[in-house]
Amino acid sequence: MSTPLTTEQLLHAYRVMRTIRAFEERLHMEFATGEIPGFVHLYGGEEASAAGVMAHLGDDDCIASNHRGHRHCIAKGVDVYGIMAEIYGKKTRVCQGKGGSMHIADFEKGMLGANGIVVGTGTPLVVGAVLAARLQGTDGVSVVFFGDGGSNEGAVFEAMNMASVWNLPCLFVAENNGYAEATASNWSVVCDHIADRAAGFGMPGVMVDGFDFFAVHEAAGAAVERARAGEGPSLIEVKLTRYYGHFEGDAQTYRAPDEVKHYREHNDCLMQFRERTTRSGSVQASQLERIDQEVDALIEDAVRKAKSDL
Template sequence: MELSKEKLIELYEKMVLIRTFEMKAEEKFYNNEIPGFIHLYIGEEAIASGIIDHLRKDDLITSTHRGHGHMLAKGADPKLMMAELYGKKSGYCKGKGGSMHIMNFELGVLGANGEVAGGLPIAAGAGMAIKMIKKTDQVVVAFFGDGASNRGAFHEALNWASIYQLPIIFVVEYNNYASTVNSEYATSVKNVADRAKGYNVKGVTVDGNDLLAVHEAAGEIVKAVREGSGPVLLECKTYRLKGHFVGDPMNYRDDAEVEEKWKNEPIGRFEKYLKDNDYLDDEKKNEIWSKYTKIIEDSVEYARNDEFPAAEEALEDLFADDTGYDY
């Protein structure tokens, strides 16, 4: 698939948006401005950017505790994202969800999830509703990590999706570590996509740090699933450059390993491609980074100045009423 210069720069900017958001979130967490825990998407930006570019607004995604990148790629406002991380009232979940449970129905984001593999059954339910009730050509993308692929919900969701030929793309962000456990040790197969065979589902493995490879594979898969091909398991090989959570001492891996992996991170690789093909120069690069740095700094200022939800609102929104969203 030949992409225009405009599209290539758009995808680059999306990755820069995610990276600058995450860098600032890390900084403000260390400054004790953000409560709870933060799990960063740094090093995995090509996956969300490359896949979600093919989705429509009414397509649905389920996310993980490492979900900021998914939200931003789906069109989330950084100000409302940051307000949620700060626990403020105008955040996407009124400050009650925080980093690990952020969601927004208007964007088609059915929720990040603190429970590992927790989004997979939700994706199966959404796919079932599309197939059996709504009868539209919407697709669902379920993002999850390699650790989640070793939990029962993964197998149940794939089996269910295969039986009913649901319009779901299961995306494994294989980032090498399930919390503190090396995935090569804890996973019975080299490629999680090979497990698709056990459920009569197509499995595809791509380099998750190569934006163009992710984008091309996702384009073909989204088109096929939208046309009724049934579910697909897409595995994106990447690396979690930061700790499991901000503040993780990372005693389970060597600094040299992480340093080596930084040489293959997706934004730097894509910058090289853009420069080699005369799509990007240093002036344009600096302009883009300055633009998004300013956007994220403004988001922090917005979040700082927003109000906390009132104490009497603590028990509101515990149960789902009619959302009013036709998803």
């Protein structure tokens, strides 16, 4: 049984999720103006996954992301102003404007980078990083996030196998939003669940409801604790959905009518978090509303500064 979260921890978790949501919603608006170069892939609707996993990590723990990486950066503690300005291509920020939306990294925060190659290419990276941590004698844990499409790639299988052979402290997080770009995962993934593949690599695999922050938090906590104790890697499949297309401009004709509307109204992770925490009395609605206001001001300021940066 997991230890109940304190009010401070709950408020922090909500702030992380709310910041990701507001950041992505604002990018959706700003990209339409034509001021942002390159492609943008949004994460709205999936916030509980990043927040639930990252709550167990520190700056000495490493993560790697994929093309949809803004949210992992935010949840790992990378500066929001820096992320926004990087997306605008400004040289004064995180990667001097050279990375853009899909290649943000911040080594000081343990963010090894997102990746524009949508094939789970972060998986070998975190295996190498966590091997380095072991050789250096630290208790660092590495986590990699990849999608249902990336889960079919050889790099993922090879990395999982190597992590198990060497009993490395890493966590493989498959964020299954139901679509590999425009291909439904129930068509492209032959097994019932990506988590079932863990058995083939001698590691535990669990599937969790990605709309439920608490479910993700508990599963990730157990996996990270197991890794730090020297018991090796784990695979977590987080079932969720994205509110936006694969990329900005994607018409999403492959999705059922009102599919996104249904998820927004019945499964939204922020809505579920608010209802559960306020109903239990763990936090007050006024505290969450204050965070809403602070986050909205933060994002507004981040956009303003990004546009004025060099």
